[in-house]
Amino acid sequence: MLTGKKILLGITGGIAAFKAASLCSKLVQQGAEVRVIMTKSATKLITELTLQALSKNPVYTDTFDEKNPATIAHISLADWADLVLVAxxxxxxxxxxxxxxxDDMLSTTLLATQAPIMIAPAMNVHMYVHPAVSRNLAELASRGVLMVEPGEGLLACGYIGKGRMEEPETIVAVVNSFFDRQNKIALRPLAGKKVVVTAGGTVERIDPVRYISNDSSGKMGFAIAKAACELGADVVLIAANTKxxxxxxVKVISLExxxxxxxxxxxxxxxxxxxxKSAAVADYRPKEVSEQKIKKSGDTMTLELVKNIDILETFGRLKTSQFLIGFAAETTNVEHYAMDKLHRKNCDLLVANDVTKAGxxxxxxxxxxxxxxGDGLVESLPLQSKDEVGLRIMELAAQRLSGAKL
Incomplete structure (x- = not known):
């Protein structure tokens, strides 16, 4: 699966560094060409010679130790890699x-590379949930850095909880999935298909200067439209109230x-x-819309609202061969409300999230x-960029459209 793939493996100074030897070996066994950068702390836990023997390549630890005078090592490695994996x-x-x-060989190379980056976090459970670490992980996810979430269990420090680096076999499987996804994009599985995406929060006018809307930015819908285009589809993006x-x-239709x-x-x-249907559509609109700005008068104001047409439910009833994906932003009982909405509105897939969760x-x-x-949970996606989420949703849609229920 990994034959010919160039993987730059970064090893840092956690006790899980001992697993990096097995990880390196398994990547090489699958045909990858692996080069290794170790931090100074990592060399206290596992030797350079071990990784050199397993990778069959020199191991890099010092930015200023230039092994080839014809190249600058951290730039050369940054350009060389198909994937940078830090584990x-x-x-x-x-x-x-x-x-x-x-400030060292690994962090300098990470800053210089244009290759995709994947990290496998490993640390004490309290460190993993610290607000600073959570913020940093969210920032990296927003930039498209791929995550291999740590496992739960007994940690080297004696605590039990989340923070243990995933096993090498699992990480290799994730790396394989990443390259498989790249291959699928290259195959353009949605070529010849028309995908319509709604995005953003609708605007319901009260008067020329006031309206009812919601907090939707349109970012998820735009990410889905981008992913559908990358997979070869002809995409129409119907966008409300977004900057x-x-x-x-992508063909864009802007409206309110x-x-x-x-x-x-x-x-x-x-x-x-x-x-x-990823747009956040207002359930109600003002019954009367004033042509002029409504002037302030009295201590209270009554605004009568009437129900909007339910776009998702309407087209759920009308669909014949169309594949319909709905969204549900919830704050409690996510699975219950998601399944109820999926069945009521005749969706093929329903993407739900708890908007109270960080990220x-x-x-x-x-x-x-x-x-x-219709059968229940298909897949749960951990914290990642909306671009990654959008790509996975459209991959699933392409599989289902072709008759493959994976």
């Missing part, structure tokens, strides 16, 4: 990466209200293959979601 990734290297610190720059190669969004979806519906709310670049179908 274990301590709180220290995570903090350096999040804040752009480059985001649209992805290249729920009624306008319904009309736009209806106009695209007949030849649509996949409809992704999963509106207006940020990350998300934490669970994906459901």
């Amino acid at each position: 274990p990734a301590t709180a220290n290297i995570i903090g350096k990466m999040a804040n752009g610190i480059a 985001l720059a649209p992805p290249s190669g 209200s729920a009624k306008e969004m319904y009309d736009a979806v209806a106009a695209e519906w007949n030849d649509t293959d996949i409809l992704v 999963a709310g509106f207006g940020i670049d990350t998300n934490v979601v669970s994906i459901y179908d």
Whole structure:
């Protein structure tokens, strides 16, 4: 699976560094070419000679120890890699990466590389949940850094909890999945398909200067549109109340209200293959819209609202061959409400999240979601960038559209 892939393995000074030897060996066994950078702390726990023997390549530890005078090592390695994998990734290297610190061979190379980066965090449970570490991980996820979440269990420090570096076999499987995904993108599985994505929060006017809306930024919908385009689809992005720059190669229809969004979806519906309803559509609108600014008068004001058309439910009833993906932003009982919404609105997939979770709310670049179908949970995605979430959602849609229920 990894034949010909160039993997730069960064090893930092956590006790889990001993697992890096097995990880390096397994990557090489799968055909990868592995080069290793170790931090000074890592060399206190495992020797350079061990990694040199396993990788069959020189091991780098010092920015100023240039092994080849014709090249600058950290730039050469940064350019060489197809993937940079940091395992274990301590709180220290995570903090350096999040804040752009480059004070050793590994952190300097990480700052210089344009290759995808994957980290496998490993640390004490209290360190892992510390607000600074959580913030740094969220920042890295928002930049597209891939995460191999740590496992739970007995840690070297004696505590029991989350923070143990995943086993090498699991990390190798994640690396394989990453390259498999890259191959799928190259195959363009949605070529020839039309994907319509709704995004942003609708605006329901009260008067020319006031309106009812919500906190949706449109970032998730824009990420899905980008992913669908990368997978080869012809994409129509129907966007409300967002200031985001649209992805290249995507047709954009900008509008405001729920009624306008319904009309736009209806106009695209007949030849649509996949409809992704990620927009946050207002359930109600003012019954009367004033043509002039409403002046302040009295201590109270009554605003009568009427129900908007339910776009997702309407097209759920109308669908024939179309594949329908809905979204549910919840604050409690996520699975219950997600499954109820999926069945009521005849969705093929329902993407749900708890917006009270760190990294999963509106207006940020990350998300934490669970994906459901009629049988229940399909997949739970950990904290990652919305671009990564969007790509996984569209991969699932492409698989289901082709008849493969994975």
